Amino acid sequence: MEENRPIKIKVDDLVLIFGKNKENALKMLKEGATKKEILSKAQCTVGVNRANFEIYEGEFFVIMGLSGSGKSTLLRCLNRLIEPTAGDVYVNGENITRKNHKELLDVRRTEMSMVFQKFGLLPHRTIVENVAFGLELRGEDKQSREKKALEAIETVGLQGFERQNPAQLSGGMQQRVGLARALTNDPEVLLMDEAFSALDPLIKTEMQDELLGLQSKLRKTVVFVTHDLDEAIKLGDRIVIMKDGIIEQIGTAEEILTNPATPYIEAFVKKVDRKTIITxxxxxxxxxxxxxxxxxxxxxxxxxxxxxxxxxxxxxxxxxxxxxxxxxxxxxxxxxxxxxxxxxxxxxxxxxxxxxxxxxxxxxxxxxxxxxxxxxxxxxxxxxxxxxxxxxxxxxxxxxxxxxxxxxxxxxxx
The missing domain is CATH 3.10.580.10 (CBS-domain)
Incomplete structure (x- = not known):
């Protein structure tokens, strides 16, 4: 990645621990205790273990790992849907882990949007009302938010379905609604938590292609969580692979395939079709x-x-x-x-x-x-x-x- 590109997000020694005895668990972690030892002695679970990385402006950054690796937990720390136990997250150079509730809401409403796996649509609202919901919470007038919502609906290819309800749409179309809702706020950062994992394989492929097409036009900073290595390789400019809350390796798909940092990564990528990646x-x-x-x-x-x-x-x-x-x-x-x-x-x-x-x-x-x-x-x-x-x-x-x-x-x- 080019060194002169602006840094959009910086994560510095981020730790997330679940449990009541967090202070003791954090002390044990700093002393070198393993996740298993901390669970046994402190009855706490380490979700993220001293994560450090930077994400560049306009980058498609993928966080991946198997179930329980900490990937979704790490993503939710970026906008403080989950409060980190220790460490810092910087967005545009500002430490959001030090912001108060009102300041944090402003960041979520103006700088960062999130797309969830389960769509999160309101069943009794129309598609245009769902897409405009974030703008409604932000206090924009009805005419302004509907205009922006219709533009976002057109961007994701759902024009003609504006007045229908979510139940009338397929799974792939509902996910497009979720994506349109995230785009309506015109965020600088788009957080996507296993956004396509609930979709059928064919629809999933179509949504991946759609997202890549949108990214080529909009150049958002995208942080995308997945457990699918093929999806990570297809979408990501760079990929983070996690295990037990620890970042095992960060790099491009080719860097990871040609120079795996650990035996775990080597085993993880063993079945990847190399001829589609090596250049x-x-x-x-x-x-x-x-x-x-x-x-x-x-x-x-x-x-x-x-x-x-x-x-x-x-x-x-x-x-x-x-x-x-x-x-x-x-x-x-x-x-x-x-x-x-x-x-x-x-x-x-x-x-x-x-x-x-x-x-x-x-x-x-x-x-x-x-x-x-x-x-x-x-x-x-x-x-x-x-x-x-x-x-x-x-x-x-x-x-x-x-x-x-x-x-x-x-x-x-x-």
């Missing part, structure tokens, strides 16, 4: 040996191949722009003919991708050629690195057998 940027060999067009002739090219032990090299122009590949047999023939440059033997019809392209997207390219894949800058076409076929075979451990066979055959032939 050319993480697989590429940076600063490869190159043939410089106009400077390196056939003999110079062969010398570089002998020095590196490679039988194929990328060709770049004087601006490092990628031109294609040269193979050793072609370079030998060119040298034998005493040609002075490699222009004739540059293979230009070769695969080239940008850093964010996944292994799944590279698979057809690799299966159809014996060449490596060039990784280039989208705008300048400068060569950034090279992805070998062997690297794809090694990293993409969860391909099906047919894919693996194709890749190995091409790698052996190159």
């Amino acid at each position: 050319a940027g993480s697989l590429m060999h940076e600063k490869p040996t190159v043939v410089r067009f106009g400077k390196d002739g056939p003999e110079g090219t062969l010398r570089k191949m002998r020095a590196t032990g490679l039988d194929v090299l990328p060709v770049v122009d004087d601006q490092q722009g990628f031109l294609g590949f040269v193979w050793v047999n072609d370079a030998l023939q060119c040298a034998k003919a005493e040609e002075k440059n490699v222009q004739r033997i540059i293979l230009t019809e070769v695969p080239a991708v940008t850093t964010e392209v996944t292994v799944e997207e590279m698979l057809p390219l690799i299966s159809a050629t014996r060449s490596p894949i060039a990784v280039i800058d989208k705008e300048s076409r400068k060569l950034l690195g090279i992805v070998s076929q062997n690297a794809v075979v090694i990293e993409a451990t969860r391909f099906n057998e047919q894919d693996i066979t194709k890749l190995k055959e091409n790698a052996n032939n190159s």
Whole structure:
């Protein structure tokens, strides 16, 4: 994540303990006692154990873990629906754990909105009345709040259903109402607690896509809780994985998959389909040996191949722009003919991708050629690195057998 992006939320040594003997439990926690020991000796449960992280403005931040990991508890500490036992939460640089009740209500009504798993709709109010409910509590006049509610309803694609009641809508549509209600206040931060987990798989996928589409337009700061790793990977810019109230790892999906911080994380992500996550940027060999067009002739090219032990090299122009590949047999023939440059033997019809392209997207390219894949800058076409076929075979451990066979055959032939 870019360091110069504004920090929207900062969590500093946040602790949440359930039970009557919190002070003693907190002391035990600071002395290094485990969750199990605290439960046994103090009859208290540690919900969140010294959480520390920052969320950037406009980031889609996912908190995930299994049941009992503390993910929903942590989310509810961010707007103090649950009061933290210790630690601080900063929103826009202001410590909301130090705000009084009135100040906290202002934060909830103007800066943060929440979407719940169970929708939380009022059954005897129409859709537009449900969406406008937060504005009603805020004291806005009827005309103003209905106008804003109708705009939010249109944003989530529910125009035409404004005057119906929640019972007349499907589960997915009801969740859209909940999302519209949260958006009506125009919050800076959107908190979503397992918002899609009660939906059928097909509707869940549609809502994920809908949310990503909205996020691309609205650029809210979203904190999203889920127990579904695939959902976390699909939605999150960064992901927090929790266990027993402790944050085990924070990172992008690719960082977590390629460099799990603990054995628990390694086991947790073991069944993820890596080829949909791992990208050319993480697989590429940076600063490869190159043939410089106009400077390196056939003999110079062969010398570089002998020095590196490679039988194929990328060709770049004087601006490092990628031109294609040269193979050793072609370079030998060119040298034998005493040609002075490699222009004739540059293979230009070769695969080239940008850093964010996944292994799944590279698979057809690799299966159809014996060449490596060039990784280039989208705008300048400068060569950034090279992805070998062997690297794809090694990293993409969860391909099906047919894919693996194709890749190995091409790698052996190159």
